[in-house]
Amino acid sequence: MFYKKVALCKKIKVGDVAGYRNADGYISLSVCGKYYLAHRIIWFLFYGEKPSGIIDHKNGIRDDNRISNLRLVSRKENLYNSKKHKNKSSRFKGVVKRVYKCGKVVWRSSIKCEGVSVNLGTFNCEIEAYKAYLEKAFEIQGEYMSNETYKDYLKYVIKEEKYVKSKC
Numbered sequence: 001m002f003y004k005k006v007a008l009c010k011k012i013k014v015g016d017v018a019g020y021r022n023a024d025g026y027i028s029l030s031v032c033g034k035y036y037l038a039h040r041i042i043w044f045l046f047y048g049e050k051p052s053g054i055i056d057h058k059n060g061i062r063d064d065n066r067i068s069n070l071r072l073v074s075r076k077e078n079l080y081n082s083k084k085h086k087n088k089s090s091r092f093k094g095v096v097k098r099v100y101k102c103g104k105v106v107w108r109s110s111i112k113c114e115g116v117s118v119n120l121g122t123f124n125c126e127i128e129a130y131k132a133y134l135e136k137a138f139e140i141q142g143e144y145m146s147n148e149t150y151k152d153y154l155k156y157v158i159k160e161e162k163y164v165k166s167k168c
Contacts, residue, residue: 025062039065043072054078059147073144079112080137080144090126093149094133098122109133113140131156 019029019038027038043051046067056073057064060081073081089097090107098106107129109120113136120136123129134153137145145153 021063027063027065038063039070042067043070056081056144076114077144080141081146083146083148090129092126092130092133092152094120094137095126095129097126111136111140127156 109129109132120132
């Protein structure tokens with residue numbers, strides 16, 4: 001956290017937290033009249049150099065700027081740590097509901113790899129489709145997999161084989 005060293009007006013006191021949460025959820029600070037993202041300033045202060053790429057928040061929390069939560073990543077690695085898009089037909093990332101004209105419902109699982117969408121199969125059960133996504137995501141993304149996805153990987157793929165069968 002950064003704190004104010006100068007009181008510029010009556011509302012601002014010395015010791016107040018500096019910066020504000022921007023529309024994207026990141027902390028933004030003004031330094032000499034120019035705005036910077038707090039995690040980039042923290043990286044610079046800790047490592048003594050301007051970050052050469054994207055700084056990723058490991059836990060996905062955009063205002064958690066502890067140095068232990070920050071890592072330098074490529075654009076591809078940063079996308080691995082993204083959350084599920086809203087307004088999807090499935091409650092799971094990488095799974096889409098398909099309804100055929102006859103009324104049959106199936107679940108399609110896919111993942112992007114090197115910019116190409118890879119079809120992982122069509123399943124009668126949403127959880128089975130998600131399990132296929134999780135297995136491939138773990139293989140491709142490794143340590144850059146989001147915390148949420150990794151927890152699901154442990155739950156559905158590693159520990160809970162019975163859970164998947166009982167829910168379908």
